[in-house]
Amino acid sequence: MAQEKRPSTTRRSERSRTAILTAARELVSEVGYAKLTIEAIAARAGVGKQTIYRWWPSKGAVVFDSILSLSEGADDGEIALPDTGDLEADLKTVLRATVAEFADAEFEAPIRALHTEIIGDPELAAAYREKMEAPMREAKKRRLRSAQDAGQLSADADLDLVLDFLYSPLTQRWLTRSGPLDEAFADALVDATLRAFRGS
Amino acid sequence: MAQEKRPSTTRRSERSRTAILTAARELVSEVGYAKLTIEAIAARAGVGKQTIYRWWPSKGAVVFDSILSLSEGADDGEIALPDTGDLEADLKTVLRATVAEFADAEFEAPIRALHTEIIGDPELAAAYREKMEAPMREAKKRRLRSAQDAGQLSADADLDLVLDFLYSPLTQRWLTRSGPLDEAFADALVDATLRAFRGS
Amino acid sequence: MAQEKRPSTTRRSERSRTAILTAARELVSEVGYAKLTIEAIAARAGVGKQTIYRWWPSKGAVVFDSILSLSEGADDGEIALPDTGDLEADLKTVLRATVAEFADAEFEAPIRALHTEIIGDPELAAAYREKMEAPMREAKKRRLRSAQDAGQLSADADLDLVLDFLYSPLTQRWLTRSGPLDEAFADALVDATLRAFRGS
Amino acid sequence: MAQEKRPSTTRRSERSRTAILTAARELVSEVGYAKLTIEAIAARAGVGKQTIYRWWPSKGAVVFDSILSLSEGADDGEIALPDTGDLEADLKTVLRATVAEFADAEFEAPIRALHTEIIGDPELAAAYREKMEAPMREAKKRRLRSAQDAGQLSADADLDLVLDFLYSPLTQRWLTRSGPLDEAFADALVDATLRAFRGS
DNA sequence: CAGTAATCGAGACGGTACGTCATGTCTTTGT
DNA sequence: ACAAAGACATGACGTACCGTCTCGATTACTG
Known part of the structure; x- marks a missing residue:
């Protein structure tokens, strides 16, 4: 809290x-x-x-x-992203899920509200990052590291940057309603991101 | 208006x-x-x-x-991005300029304000896209198309997606203050984006 | 106002x-x-x-x-007390009327409220005296002066003091509910006051 | 209590x-x-x-x-007013003392507060009369009775009325700040009251 | 002399009203 | 005829107190 x-x-x-x-x-x-x-x-x-x-x-x-x-309660244990060994498939699953969340008004409204306030309130922004974003971001990084170990992702890829590529366009479109937010978009983000950071 | x-x-x-x-x-x-x-x-x-x-x-x-x-007045003529023939260099120039803009409180404050309102007001969001974002987006696309012609960018690259990759992470960091917003970040965005959409 | x-x-x-x-x-x-x-x-x-x-x-x-x-409106013209030539009778009439007013809850409540506030607010007290008490006091003094002319009241009587004697005990009893407030009391006040200030 | x-x-x-x-x-x-x-x-x-x-x-x-x-403590014994045999002088002494009390902010403020509340709270008013006013009033009546015995006051004078004449104008002026509250006023009250109730 | 029950300081609680601020509409006044 | 000035009804703000209600921690009577 x-x-x-x-x-x-x-x-x-x-x-x-x-x-x-x-x-x-x-x-x-x-x-x-x-x-x-x-x-x-x-x-x-x-x-x-x-x-x-x-x-x-x-x-x-x-x-x-x-x-x-x-x-509450859920965040005690570590969050884990699916890890089938197939990075591309797993990422598409996760991003499609995010797309679905953004389509659900019940979930979307409060988070949109939060983002409105976050833009103008640095303190709240920090709290948001620490309490809500960080745990998810860590889980995602764990999955990416596993992919690096499997040679599916460049060993020297900046994982934060990878996540920015995967999620920023999604979040941006959602917030500004600047374009369709569908599974095709999610897939395209994964494809392009993997092209950029694929292991040699 | x-x-x-x-x-x-x-x-x-x-x-x-x-x-x-x-x-x-x-x-x-x-x-x-x-x-x-x-x-x-x-x-x-x-x-x-x-x-x-x-x-x-x-x-x-x-x-x-x-x-x-x-x-006002400026938007009568077409905006043009630098085109030296070197896509990477030109994009870095442009993104670094954007980074600089976001660092200037005088410019930043009103646009941040506008984004706050845009999140909650779809009508205003549409006006924003039409009057302010679209012209810039078109100019950027022209530069990218020129790069496609020069073989520096895959011919079938979705240019909107390319722009999302270049700008969304930047905008996101700026709005949420979630990380440093410097030239290194701008350069990294250009590098990764070009890796993803480089012509084969 | x-x-x-x-x-x-x-x-x-x-x-x-x-x-x-x-x-x-x-x-x-x-x-x-x-x-x-x-x-x-x-x-x-x-x-x-x-x-x-x-x-x-x-x-x-x-x-x-x-x-x-x-x-409002009434206070433009001068208020006049009854003047039958018989001071004692006239005063009793007037004081009995005051007693009756104090017995009427409709009239009494707001004035009682005003007195509550007046005790603690000198500015309001001044306004009360100027706007509400003064006109009545003047009218009463006019009647007393007429009595002085008729030799029913000592020529050198301090008329303010006479009025204090007539009205203070009445007001005091009303405010503190410290005793019966009836016509007998009103009459007694008139009798005693006249004894004190009767012309020699 | x-x-x-x-x-x-x-x-x-x-x-x-x-x-x-x-x-x-x-x-x-x-x-x-x-x-x-x-x-x-x-x-x-x-x-x-x-x-x-x-x-x-x-x-x-x-x-x-x-x-x-x-x-506290003082009210166990009976309060006694000065009795030099000269009623007029004694009353002036006592009323002048009251005037002095009302001029002392330290004493005046709480009693003024009490009066504010008394106007609107009959129960409190009763308590006030019983616990604070009654003992003083009794003491004053004892002095007046002594004066009656000495023939300085009419034998059939209503002593409560006499006290009302002496104290109501004083209290009224104090509460409403409607005029100067000085020794001259106190003396005038005594003089007029004695004129009204003097023994024949 | 231990047990126990009322009282204590503290302060959170559901409320009511305060006096202020801004909204968006409407009216007056001056030009 | 407009625009500035600003009064209006509305409604939320954040604060101050109300009187009630737990909380432990004394405290002083009783068994």
């Missing part, structure tokens, strides 16, 4: 915390991030506004935690 | 229009997009609020026009 | 002003001054809170004006 | 009680009654809010007790 300043003397109500996070998630989906208000979250959660202000510094932080709380 | 609903009877005060656009640009730089208000723009411009509401549908549209007005 | 800071450029909505004053009067009677809130007044009047804050500096000022507005 | 509902099993912390009363007195003088808050009293007294709510029913009750506690 990087965004919260939890004091040591935690007399905090777990019931309220959960209700707030749930309300935030629901409301983002229903009215969108721009029209989301602290008052509406408080009302929906059956909570005083002060209880939100006491524990979160901003609307963005609440939404951040509301998303984070979805994957 | 795609965002404005200019009536046929244009009795519009050019003085006010300019003052509003200038005030908007200044204020975005000074206080950021999130804290930008119509009232502040009107006050700074010495203009009634109604004069803004009469001609622009939203805060985003004003900012959009305020950016657009910077490059 | 001593409490309002009416600017010269009065673009003020008379409809709103009246609605606010009426709502204030009603609410004081209904819930009492202590539980009266600006928000409730605004809601009842169908008015934005800002419209109240724009024109009145405090809750007390609104209530003050709401009372004042009752007697 | 009429306002407290002291249980038989008094486990109550005398230290806390005193700290609360002292804090209340100080704060009324510092910020005035209207801006006095339970939270501020608790904070200043180094006491939990509940400790106040446990023992007092209202803010007014705390202030009431805070004033009452000043004169």
Whole structure:
């Protein structure tokens, strides 16, 4: 819960915390991030506004935690990407899955909201990278390293760069709705990326 | 001015229009997009609020026009990227220039503001693509086509995809501040992209 | 309207002003001054809170004006007390009327509210004296002067002191509910006061 | 301590009680009654809010007790007004003392606060009369009775009315700041009152 | 002298109202 | 006829207190 300043003397109500996070998630989906208000979250959660202000510094932080709380518990263990030995196939599977996620309004709305806020709030951006992006990025790198060991990827490839090539165009299209976001696109990204970083 | 609903009877005060656009640009730089208000723009411009509401549908549209007005007149003629015959060198020149732009707070702030709004406003996003991105994209494609003719780029390369590879990682890093944005990064993007789409 | 800071450029909505004053009067009677809130007044009047804050500096000022507005128009002409030639009878008539007013909850509540605020707000107290008490006090003094001319009251009696004797015990009993407030009391006040200030 | 509902099993912390009363007195003088808050009293007294709510029913009750506690111990014995045999002189002495009290901000502020609350709270008003006013009023009546015995005051004078004449104008002026509150005024009140109730 | 129960400081809680700010519309005034 | 000025109803902001409610930690009576 990087965004919260939890004091040591935690007399905090777990019931309220959960209700707030749930309300935030629901409301983002229903009215969108721009029209989301602290008052509406408080009302929906059956909570005083002060209880939100006491524990979160901003609307963005609440939404951040509301998303984070979805994957709670799961992130204790390490995330693992499929590893069938066939890098191309595995990457296409993963990117197609990402494409599917971006097509699901339920998942998409809160994350889009988060990205809106991230652009203007460096602190929130840092928290996002640390708590949400980093674990996934590490998992992906593990898969790529395995590919390097198998000679499917150049041994000296900059893995961060590889991931940028795979995911940035996807994310960009999703955020700006600048083009079709389908499996063909995902596949094309994998193909081109592998051409660029294939082992000699 | 795609965002404005200019009536046929244009009795519009050019003085006010300019003052509003200038005030908007200044204020975005000074206080950021999130804290930008119509009232502040009107006050700074010495203009009634109604004069803004009469001609622009939203805060985003004003900012959009305020950016657009910077490059006014220039967009009549065609933009042309350098073409020395050396694709790699030319692309690195161009991407390094983009990196430099993103480092200049004066230029960066309003465009960052615009991106914030674009994420949540599909209409504004379309206007952005049509009025601001498309001309640049076309110019870039012309340069790439020239490279295809010269055999420096695969003849069947999807040029939109090539541009995505070149620019998406750059834009993504800039927006999310997720890593250093320097010339080395620009060069690496060019190198990898060319590896992926080099003519056989 | 001593409490309002009416600017010269009065673009003020008379409809709103009246609605606010009426709502204030009603609410004081209904819930009492202590539980009266600006928000409730605004809601009842169908008015934005800002419209109240724009024109009145405090809750007390609104209530003050709401009372004042009752007697509006009437205070242009001079108020006159009955003058039958019989001072004792006339004073008893007037004091009995005051007693009756204090017994009427509709009239009593707002004035009691005003007194609560007056104790703690010297500025409001001054406005009260100037706008509401002074005209009545003058009218009473005129009657007393007529009595002096008729030799029913000592020529050198301090008329302010006479009025204090007549009204202070009445007001005090009313405010603190420290004793019965009836016609007998009113009569006793007149009798004793006349004994003290009767012409030799 | 009429306002407290002291249980038989008094486990109550005398230290806390005193700290609360002292804090209340100080704060009324510092910020005035209207801006006095339970939270501020608790904070200043180094006491939990509940400790106040446990023992007092209202803010007014705390202030009431805070004033009452000043004169603690003294009220066991009977209060006696000076009795030199000269009623006029004695009354002037006493009323001048009252005038002096009202001029002392330290004494005046809490009592003014109390009066504010008394106007709107009949229960508190009753407690005030019983615990604070009654003993003084009795003492004053004893002095007046002594004057009746000495023939300085009409034998059938209503002593409560006499006291109203002496004190109401004084209290009224003090509360509403409607005029100068000086020794001349005190003397004038005594003179007029004695004229009204002098023995034939 | 231990057990136990009420009281204590502390402060989180669901609320209400505060006074301010900005929205987008409407009205007045000056030019 | 416009535009500046700005009042208006609306509604969210973030803060201050309300009175209630846990929390341990004293504390002082009782068994």
